[in-house]
Amino acid sequence: MNSSFDKEKLYNLLTRIPKGRVVTYGQLARMLGNKFWAQSVGNALHTNPDGEKYPCYKVVNSKGKLSTAYAFGGLDEQRRRLEAEEIVVVEGKVDLKRYGCEVWE
DNA sequence: TAGATGACTCACA
């Protein structure tokens, strides 16, 4: 069947992210089924700035770098939220070795 | 319908 990109699934995963942990676009894409959805994931988050409801601030790229085009608040706000979960942000980046979660549940 | 754009990732120099 055409397993197309489902935003609901993406949002579901976002809300499932354990506290004090971050996830990369590729990781989300992989969980959704296709690792090539990374770009689509970023696009979906940008077109759907549900940051008020979804922890999109926990989503970073494979290098652990935070989004430069944060839809709301800005990089400063995102860093603020991450630190609020005991996540250390350095130079706008997080240590995926420490906070990057491969899989949860 | 086709082309360009992007909050991506990976490999190589």
Added chain:
DNA sequence: ATGTGAGCCATCT
């Protein structure tokens, strides 16, 4: 570390 090229997807113009 920085830059370029190639790859796949969804959305916009």
